[in-house]
Amino acid sequence: MKRRTLLATAALALGMTVGGGAFAAGMDHVKACFVYVGPIGDGGYTYQHNQGRLDLEKALGDKVETAYQESVPEGADAERVLTQMALGGCNIIFTTSFGYMDATNAVAKKFPDVKFEHATGFKRESPNVSTYNARFYEGRVVQGTIAGMMTKSNKIGYIGSYPIPEVLRGLNAYYLAAKKVNPDVELSVIWAYTWFDPAKEADAAKAMIEQGVDVIAQHTDSTAPLAEAAKTPGVIGFGQASDMAAYKPSPRVTSTIDNWGPYYIKRVQALLDGTYEQTDSWEGIASGEVEIGEITDALPPEVKAAAEAARDAIADGSRHAFTGPINKQDGTAWLADGQTPPDGDLLGMNFYVEGIKGDIPQ
Amino acid sequence: MDFMGITPSVLIASLMVASVPIMLAAIGELVVEKAGVLNLGVEGMMIMGAICGFVTAVGTGSPLLGFLGGAAGGAALSVIFALLTQVFLTNQVATGLALTLFGLGLSSLIGQDYVGIKPPATGAIPFGPLRDIPFFGKVFFSHDWMVYASVAIIALVWAGLKFTRAGLILRAVGEGHDAAHALGYKVIRIRVLAILFGGAMAGLGGAYISLVRVPQWTDGITSGAGWIALAIVVFASWKPWRVLIGSYLFGGITVLQLNLQAAGARIPVEYLSMSPYLMTIIVLVIMSSGKGRASLNAPASLGQNFHASR
Amino acid sequence: MLRLEKRPTPSRFWSWGTPVLAVALTMIAGGMLFALLGKDPFLAIKTIFWDPLFGEFAWYLRGQLLVKAGPLALIAVGLSLGFRAGIWNIGAEGQYIMGAVFGAAVGLAVYPTESRLIFPVMILAGAFGGWVWAMIPAILKTRFNTNEILVSLMLVYVAETILSKAATGFLRNPEGHGFPGSRSFSNYPAAHNPEIFAGTGMHWGVVAAFIAVIFCYVLLQRHIVGFQIKLAGQAPRAARFAGVDPNRLVVLCLGLSGALAGLAGVFEVSGPAGQISIDFSSGYGFTAIIVAFLGRLNPLGILLASLVMALTYVGGEGASTDLGLPKAAIQAFQGMLLFFLLGADLLSNYRIRFTLIGKETR
Incomplete structure (x- = not known):
């Protein structure tokens, strides 16, 4: 541990000279x-x-x-x-x-x-x-609402990257929101095992479309799935991480934007003001960190209204992405009627909710 | 006629599209290797082609010019390889790897202002009623023109290598550069031309990714396609038509794997995603251990530099 | 008219002179690139080449050069043996990954037992993992005459899949809230590979690299196997007549390079990297191929080459943070350096002659 003290001393000395401390x-x-x-x-x-x-x-x-x-x-x-x-x-x-x-x-x-x-x-x-x-999963509620209302085949898709809690949260929220407005909806999942491989993502979207999926959500980062969706009339998708505005008004009917600016400004401002404190921040649509991109007019008015209502309900706290009763895939109870999960459950989510077919790769 | 919820004609049609980039890059590399040069920089040349093609297509609004720009970009990068290995006699393996490193960096620098732009669309050829033929219509008549062009290039390379004098000379250079030199052929010049062709084809393949497959530009867009192309050349045991088969097999397994998932088949995903590579190894073993001894088909001077001492 | 004439033996002057020349040329070409990007070329070059060695924070960065150079040298020196014999192991990256997975699996299997034996056994398991992975192409080559370049390269992709499986599945930290990644070795003293002398960056992997360099040097200079390797590379037919068994050589060279790559992997995972994660593979196996050639397949040369390579990484990071140079510019700069180093080699192997009669054509 000698190196640590050495470094700490050096840093301290440095901190003095640049006016830190x-x-x-x-x-x-x-x-x-x-x-x-x-x-x-x-x-x-x-x-x-x-x-x-x-x-x-x-x-x-x-x-x-x-x-x-x-x-x-x-x-x-x-x-x-x-x-x-x-x-x-x-x-x-x-x-x-x-x-x-x-x-x-x-x-x-x-x-x-x-x-x-x-x-x-x-x-x-x-x-x-x-x-x-x-709380990116909050954006999935808006997407799921649109998916459930817009699908004609009752097959909606989700391109997952890796089967980790972050992705499973989004996937489950998407499915639950879709099922809420359309009980017949079925979810088709593809695990791409990559965060970013445009060609593979395009192939995944294509495979879904060929299976009759007509609404595709993605948890990978490229616009390839949207470009693929654009080739088939009637198939829609969503912008992921960034707005992906090039594919407006359709197939990109809305988007979930990672908007880190407000948080960065808040923290640095606090440092300038001397009010900085250690925090564990997990904000969502309400504080603007999760931004819902323009919901385009490619959607019928009632769908657009429902999507906006879902967004606003989450923003004002009247709706939670996971509101009981919700069972896990194997039928065991997770949330009782009206109950919402503690953050710990969300952080460690490692299951599909009831109704999703297939297994999570283990 | 479905198999586990997958329609074969649809599957074949999509694997044909999926394999265009690797097929183009592989057929280019085949010519390079036939001339006795091993260029491991395919990935770098592909991504240069992807960005140069993208920039040209966005700038001019024409996908055709875009593909030409992509080919030019790939060929331009291969000039460095040609210069180093043929004039400065550097080791081909190391130079090729360095070329990939350089190409990835340079493409990203060029592409800085092109993130998030949509290129002009390359449409499917209107075959009219032919498209409606059951099965064959979907498989053969539903693609953009590059799909057909890539098959035509395979045919041209095959015919060129087999029937023309230039092809004969190229093979002679690859089989034994000293003998070819003694016969009065300009070994270096022929190899440089082969390398340029390889670069242009890799560039074309890269442009297909950024203009058709994905259509967009992002850093690292080729994500390893160049390495697969290298594998296919050996898999094909340096025969042009086998490049076609190899590319379809590779493209096919990836597409099949994703289709099976989408169809809800209960398959272990992660093992399927390694299956193309395992398949290649198995096929390689079968081919190289059989009577044909595919490895004997490798150009005899592959990877060796030539220097005329007299 | 310029003409090249092969030197009977490489020039002693130029074999030391070319790297200097190449670095100088790279500085000029790279400086032009940086100037094109609107940065001060002199400052950029100084940041890359001078600061890590003699700059303000050199006391920290010099050690980091060792951290970065260690695995490169360890892998490259193993590869160089095969390359000399004309055996092309391009898949060191895969062997590096498998070494890490094997070693980590052994260490984590006995967690949290404390015993002095654990770390040595992990190291052996790592070397074994790399060796096994290299034995696949070796056996296929000797039994079926399958091309080892291709098989070893394909196995890199297979290894990467196994790695992501390990990180999200069988080696995942059971207390990690479902996030991908294994337990951290820095919190498990018996399996940790710490710095031997605090602040120097020197960990057991660096020591192993030095030992491997010396071992290979002695092998090549003094041992019959070294002679056979050199002979097989320079004159395969003569080697056969001299009683060199090519199959034995293939097994030996691939096995040795695989084991060394595996060692690099296990030292890295238990030390600097600290855990198995999806992105554990960072291209060391491929970069080491370049390092092997930069070092002219000579153990001592490889040691120097790995340090130069490490310098461009560490210095490049500095240039990127301090001057805002894009990472891509650093990559292109590294590419240039390699081109010049490889190209300048011509001078040590060939003599340039000026001839007046331009009859000589080739």
């Missing part, structure tokens, strides 16, 4: 740094985080200076990049992928004066680590 009293100027898992040109997940960074620059002007590093592999590389950033005078570092969890916590221990913000994780091992996430 005065967090509680607020700051005149903040250097905010971002670590991205993909290239900023991926048009999806990382692209949206970078948009959030640009929003931050725009909002706070010369009070903030930003730096970023793209395509950082998880593991040793992440730890080095984080250390380099902390040494280089970053006051707050946003690590934007789940896989940076251990690296973030390890580096944070060595630099107690630097704030770390880890996206989508759950470990906060030292007081300078906060976590943040967005």
